[in-house]
Amino acid sequence: MNGSFDSGKPLFLQIRDRIEDQIVNGQLREHEQIPSTNQLVHFYKINHITVSKGINLLVDSGVVYKKRGIGLFVAEGARDQLLTQRKSAFAEQYVYPMLQEAGKLGVTEEDLLQMIREYKGM
Structure with a gap:
């Protein structure tokens, strides 16, 4: 985990995003415990x-779930859910x-595809 933050975005959203990134990148897998709030x-x-607010966004969206007295865990299908959301946001x-x-x-369209191929090859 990187300890620095972007000053242009609320911290609680950055906490949420970092945990989501770890799920998307496979660092955190389904039913694996995420770091505690503490x-x-x-x-x-x-x-x-601030941390709780970011974590609660993940719980509310169904990306993580709570096991009372044990901690927070990555929900089943969380990676697929996040990929779908991010692809849609990317398009928009x-x-x-x-x-x-x-x-x-x-x-x-052909020009665009050619540009993409050129930049991808960089």
């Missing part, structure tokens, strides 16, 4: 309420605006 508080040296944030701009510039 562990995250000590590691990041931030407020307990990047692909759609790119296609709009390409249309304004008269860039064809």
Whole structure:
């Protein structure tokens, strides 16, 4: 885990995102325990309420579940759920605006594919 944060985004969202990243990257697997709130508080040296708020977002979305008295665990299907959400967000944030701009510039689908191949090969 990296201890630095981006100042442009609320900390609780960054906590959520970091745990989600670990799930997507396979560092945390289904039914595996995630770091406790106290562990995250000590590691990041931030407020307990901030960490709890980020973790509660994960619980509310069904990505992690609580075992009372034991801890928090990655839910079954969490990785697939996150991948689906992120692909949709990627399309909305990047692909759609790119296609709009390409249309304004008269860039064809073939041109776009060629650009992607060139940049991917870098």
